[in-house]
Amino acid sequence: MLVEREPYSLNAAEKQPLLLAELNELTKHHQQDCSPYRQLVAAQWPDFVAAEQTEQLPYLAVRLFKQLKLQSVPDADVFKVLYSSGTTGTPSRIVLDSATAAMQSKILVKIMQHWLGKARLPMLIIDHPGVIKDRSHFSARGAGIQGLSFMGRNHCYALNDDMSINFEALDQFCQQFGDGPVFVFGFTFMVWQFFIQELQKQNKTIVLPQALLLHSGGWKKLQDQAVDNTTFKQQVLAQTAISKVHNFYGMVEQVGAIFVECEQGHLHCPSYADVLVRTPGSWQTAAVGEEGVLQLLSTLPRSYPGHSLLSEDRAVLLGEDNCPCGRLGKYFHILGRLPQAEARGCSDTFSSGTTP
């Protein structure tokens, strides 16, 4: 099983056959145990039996998790339901049984250990404590913070409930732990808007030279303010003295197998997941260097059919097994969100096969 392997240890020749076998098995499992999924696959891929390459696997538009009840376990086995932060309309609904939830945590930790080490570091969370209050109905933000808090100790929330900086807590944290390695986590926009920019506005700096900042979430709001990754990193360094800054890409539909940015600024696939880029319209896979829509493969989703998903993000594949950072696997860039109409379009294609 791929989940037993180290996150960046497999080259294509070793990984692809294992990945294909596991994803074929998952496809069969979801066809058996999730009737809307079975119908979607039958409508879109009527001749599908098994894939000989990952490119041939059926994939669902991620939007379908907003529109349909997609689960492959009986209601009695539902342990937790995750909801996307969905800025517009209905949120995605991701159904977890306890085995899938446990596997997600396990893999998230395995990936993060690669970047942070095994010791749990003092953890500064750039958010407010209210975000994890309702345990039965987590937002994507809450779930992300919850999942990553496994990696830390002495958790400190840097913001108050009204999003202002909690300077008392922050100063105490920096005083107590600032000399050693610490783990800082937040969502990209929160980190920028409510922390870095706020520190700058108030002309304040903090000093966490040995910290690693991990941040995740869309760049869209930042791009609107003309903030790119380089600017982000420079400003973080100026206000906090943090030089190790890593973005990661992941979605609530595939929690666990996240894609972390390396020192070269490339997002890397871990052993448990993979990506394909498809050209809108023809939906053929695009070559390395060609822009398209990102498809995400993950071996973790068992309780819901989320193992092969067409995202609403534009991306470009940069290479496989040859990133200068030395990590094996595919690596890529996210270029931004698909325009709304186009995203709706590719979802409509795929929902046409289901009975309402």
Add this chain to the structure above:
Amino acid sequence: MSNELIQTNTAKLTTAFATALVVADTQIHDDLAYNSIKEWDSTAHMLLIAELENVFNVMLDTDDIIDMSSVAKAKVILSKYGVSF
């Protein structure tokens, strides 16, 4: 290791679990597993880890947190740090 100490550690462990998960002492037995009851979810798991670290004065690493899938497993992990059961 004296029986007395082992008994004390078992009692401390039971109390730590009951406190962190907010369930009755009587619910804590070796087979109780992570994610098997609503009360032992990922949020409670972090509280549990903090509680065990305090009660037994140990520092658990991330592998320990993931491996701690049952009460029995918690005993095995704590034994690595010199806490006997």
